[in-house]
Amino acid sequence: MTTSTTHTTVGRYIGQSVKRREDPRLLTGHGRYVDDVQTPGTLHVAFVRSNYARGEITDLDITEALRVPGVEAIYTGADLNPLCQQFWATMTGPPIELGGETPYPPGSVLAQDDVRYVGDPIAVVIASSRYIAEDAADLVVVDIEPRTPVLGLHEAVASTELVHRELKSNVSAAMPMPTVPQVEALFANAPHVITRTFRGARATNVPMEPRGLIVHYDRYRSEMNIRAATQSVHEIKSFAARLTGLPESHIRAVADDVGGGFGQKMMVLREEAAVIAAGFKLGTAPVKWIEDRRENLMASNQARSEAGELSFAVDDDGHILAVKADFIEEVGAYPPSAGATAALAIGVFPGPYKIPVLIPGCTAVYTNTVGKSAYRGPWALETIFREQMMDHVATEIGMDPIEFRRVNLIGPDDLPYTTATQMVYENITPTETLDQVVEMIDVAAFRDEQARARQDGRLLGLGIAGYVEPSAIAFGVLSSDPAVLSMDVSGKVQVRLGTGSHGHSIETTIAQVIATHLGCDIDDVVVIQGDTATSPVGPGTGGSRTAVVAGGAAQTASIELRDKLVRIAAQLLEANPDDLEVEGGVVSVKGTPQAAISFAQLAMTAHMAPDKLPAGMGPGLEVAARYRPPTAFTWSNATHGCIVEVDPETGIVDIKRYVVSEDCGQMINPMVVEGQIAGGVAQGIGGVLFENMVYDANGNPLATTFLDYLLPSAPEMPDFEYGHVESMSNTLGGYKGMGEGGAIASPPALANAINDALAQRGVAALTEFPFGPSQIIDAINAAG
Amino acid sequence: MSSDTIHNVTVSMTVNGRGHTVSCQPRKLLSDALREDLHLTGTHVGCEHGACGACTVLVDGAAVRSCLLFAAQMNGADITTVEGMANPDGSLNTVQQAMQDCHGLQCGFCTPGIVVTLTAFLRDHPDPTDHEIRVAISGNLCRCTGYHGIVNAARQAARGEPASSVEAQSSESQSSESQKLESQS
Known part of the structure; x- marks a missing residue:
């Protein structure tokens, strides 16, 4: 097969580790995060929340709280819920009762009559300062008659109690595993059938900047201004319009700098909706809510409470014959839609392997816990469980895990390859990235070292994991991204994007794309995003999409604008457009550099002297482009390799090396690519070793501070080592998204390394995250 | 305690070389006084x-957490x-410049704390391991970088190692390897 379409070559900027233009303001304390905006007259919100996971509200008395000087208003569910008209996300579409296809939990911004998780917001207190708002919140009287909470994955399915009394079941989405006689026969006759159940540890995104927003509805202007810590200004604007009934055109949403999202700020969650409703009801002053960390850990949506039972049928040579994968996931009380991600996980489950038959099943259950949201690789359970399973199967059939992977990998000769789930890979490189990792690690040398260490009683382990990432998911509102490129009279350009600034370096990377394709200095390109008044409608930043989709839009716009500039130059230089070249903001005749004209001169002509333009050409220099990738998924891939030492006395895991070979197609900025890998891997490591959002038997979250919910810190992290393979995608520019993959493949790579180390002592492999010191010591002790 | 019974206190302090007098409630955190007042x-x-x-922030030269102090102190x-x-x-200091060179920040929210902490640390430990x-x-805590770029920035700031982030790796780490597949046929 061949790569296709109009790929660009590496230019003056694309492919270079250009330093980030975001950095000077952020390094000097001059970023503008939502809480940094301090408008005089702003009122501050504190929430009254439920202390019970499930129960009836028997009394709610705001009388005393209202007497606190400085309190402007206190709104309860009875005040705000009736104002709320529609409650759905653009990405998932309208609910069934509004003619859509997506199931949603009951829509309300505040608990009313009953509470459904610890942290469920009951009232909004609005006061002149956050201190006073919290004082008053403490004085709101809430009596709750507790009820037995619905908790646990399988328990929620079986429970006769309902999380949502409006619904008939705790199952939010399900696809039962079919029984296929031919497959049953295949399993019955297979030389090896291995079955394991894996479980994730409940985790939460933890952007370092918690959520927050300012809502100013001016009822006399019929105008709502929102500033928010969001991944998508257009989504919060659209959501606010549907919630309040205001015309969307009367709402402006702005997000300047945002302190991380990782999926948690992609959708509008309950508190944000409540503040929008509260600001709408107030109708006068700006209302600001800045989530504190306890709220973020208790009541911001979470993920990874998932389990999967995998059965692999394998022949004696290690070929995978068929797989059964049955997933169950917890979506809490109020996910942004049905919350289920297992259906997507099933679609991408085959990953980099030739799995001829896949029989899937999945179940998603509501529980009396905070809702599930997207978290960096929302479908990641497929890779996390599959890649652990690859090691379990290899061990069972007596093969080396790397060899077992090689036997089943999709190789260059297999492309294009259609998976059992009808996904089409046109250009991926799982064998090349595995080869690179094996070489970088020097696996043979490691095995020798491991054997020597074993003699000394030291436990070293190696883990490998591969994956194929469905980047730039392009359906529904995610199908396209816009770029509006305009050149001013001085010959400089601005591009307006539908994206946002929360760590992805877009102001730098998209400027690289434009400067390369337009043919100008990068300093002549300004990237504007995060404001619905200036940014064209787009789905925002997330889903590993921006390089591919917004990059494609920026490239399209650049080429179109360049084409117009060349045609104007041809007219002015009396040359054939085909004889012209563009470099550094100057159009010149090839081979005759003195016959040249600058972008500034061309811009003056286009704006100020339209009569000098070629016949039929309109004045001005604006291009509005929109790019839709050719396929619904743009596949990137990587292999991770990890070496650990497990201390058999303490159970502490020391990550000695961490190697990633990544193929994200044409890299725009390798420094940014490697930064995305490192951050994602660190999150994945956290999910294996440290992060565990535990609920007790009464539904109380037990990790609501950073002393309980442990994030990876610098001493636990290794230096990351990067390898790159660049195979071009079929998208414009050849880019492949890669923002989530680091977090997807690292949990199984680390898990496999730990289990390999434990196997040096004959300890049975662990299957349930976290693999913390206590779990490891328990396993060592159990092995005797 | 109702807030109307709390009397303000007056605090005089020097912040970034300039004298300031703040009148605030005794319960107000230093972080909030810096940000709001x-x-x-x-x-x-x-x-x-x-x-x-x-x-x-630095208080009398020591790196401290302003959320654990009251402004009144x-x-x-x-x-x-x-x-x-x-x-x-107005140009970036050595630590700030190294942070940019080594991609030590992404979303930037933890970054001010990192800059202050590293600046004080390297002042007191000019040759750290x-x-x-x-x-x-x-x-x-940083949720974006995996600390790799931050550690590289500290190395560069302390040891003057190469500025380019991709190459800015100490002898203990491996360099990147790259392989370009122009076409797979």
Whole structure:
């Protein structure tokens, strides 16, 4: 097969580790995060929340709280819920009762009559300062008659109690595993059938900047201004319009700098909706809510409470014959839609392997816990469980895990390859990235070292994991991204994007794309995003999409604008457009550099002297482009390799090396690519070793501070080592998204390394995250 | 306690070289006083329980968490926030420049605390080991970078190692390897 379409070559900027233009303001304390905006007259919100996971509200008395000087208003569910008209996300579409296809939990911004998780917001207190708002919140009287909470994955399915009394079941989405006689026969006759159940540890995104927003509805202007810590200004604007009934055109949403999202700020969650409703009801002053960390850990949506039972049928040579994968996931009380991600996980489950038959099943259950949201690789359970399973199967059939992977990998000769789930890979490189990792690690040398260490009683382990990432998911509102490129009279350009600034370096990377394709200095390109008044409608930043989709839009716009500039130059230089070249903001005749004209001169002509333009050409220099990738998924891939030492006395895991070979197609900025890998891997490591959002038997979250919910810190992290393979995608520019993959493949790579180390002592492999010191010591002790 | 019974206190302190007098409630956190009363919003509040380090400032030269101090305790103190870290001409200081060179920040929210912590650490430990660097920033949580770029920045700031982030790796780490597949046929 061949790569296709109009790929660009590496230019003056694309492919270079250009330093980030975001950095000077952020390094000097001059970023503008939502809480940094301090408008005089702003009122501050504190929430009254439920202390019970499930129960009836028997009394709610705001009388005393209202007497606190400085309190402007206190709104309860009875005040705000009736104002709320529609409650759905653009990405998932309208609910069934509004003619859509997506199931949603009951829509309300505040608990009313009953509470459904610890942290469920009951009232909004609005006061002149956050201190006073919290004082008053403490004085709101809430009596709750507790009820037995619905908790646990399988328990929620079986429970006769309902999380949502409006619904008939705790199952939010399900696809039962079919029984296929031919497959049953295949399993019955297979030389090896291995079955394991894996479980994730409940985790939460933890952007370092918690959520927050300012809502100013001016009822006399019929105008709502929102500033928010969001991944998508257009989504919060659209959501606010549907919630309040205001015309969307009367709402402006702005997000300047945002302190991380990782999926948690992609959708509008309950508190944000409540503040929008509260600001709408107030109708006068700006209302600001800045989530504190306890709220973020208790009541911001979470993920990874998932389990999967995998059965692999394998022949004696290690070929995978068929797989059964049955997933169950917890979506809490109020996910942004049905919350289920297992259906997507099933679609991408085959990953980099030739799995001829896949029989899937999945179940998603509501529980009396905070809702599930997207978290960096929302479908990641497929890779996390599959890649652990690859090691379990290899061990069972007596093969080396790397060899077992090689036997089943999709190789260059297999492309294009259609998976059992009808996904089409046109250009991926799982064998090349595995080869690179094996070489970088020097696996043979490691095995020798491991054997020597074993003699000394030291436990070293190696883990490998591969994956194929469905980047730039392009359906529904995610199908396209816009770029509006305009050149001013001085010959400089601005591009307006539908994206946002929360760590992805877009102001730098998209400027690289434009400067390369337009043919100008990068300093002549300004990237504007995060404001619905200036940014064209787009789905925002997330889903590993921006390089591919917004990059494609920026490239399209650049080429179109360049084409117009060349045609104007041809007219002015009396040359054939085909004889012209563009470099550094100057159009010149090839081979005759003195016959040249600058972008500034061309811009003056286009704006100020339209009569000098070629016949039929309109004045001005604006291009509005929109790019839709050719396929619904743009596949990137990587292999991770990890070496650990497990201390058999303490159970502490020391990550000695961490190697990633990544193929994200044409890299725009390798420094940014490697930064995305490192951050994602660190999150994945956290999910294996440290992060565990535990609920007790009464539904109380037990990790609501950073002393309980442990994030990876610098001493636990290794230096990351990067390898790159660049195979071009079929998208414009050849880019492949890669923002989530680091977090997807690292949990199984680390898990496999730990289990390999434990196997040096004959300890049975662990299957349930976290693999913390206590779990490891328990396993060592159990092995005797 | 109702807030109308709380009497304000007056605090005089030097912040980034300039004298300020703030009148605030005795319960007001230093982080909130810096942000709300002095409008120095570069000091970020990430946890309010002294764990994340985003609010780190220098008080009389020592790196401390401004969310664990009351403004009322600061009478006579000399405070430096991230806004006071750049060189006098406004250019990035050595740590800030190294952070940019080594991609030590992504979303930037933890960054002010990192800059303040590293600046104070390298002032007191001009020749740190890698382990000392990692321990020095162990009280600063970053969710974006995996700390790799931050550690590289500290190495560069301390040792003047190469500026290019991709190549800026110490001898203990491996360099990147690259392989270009122009076409797979």
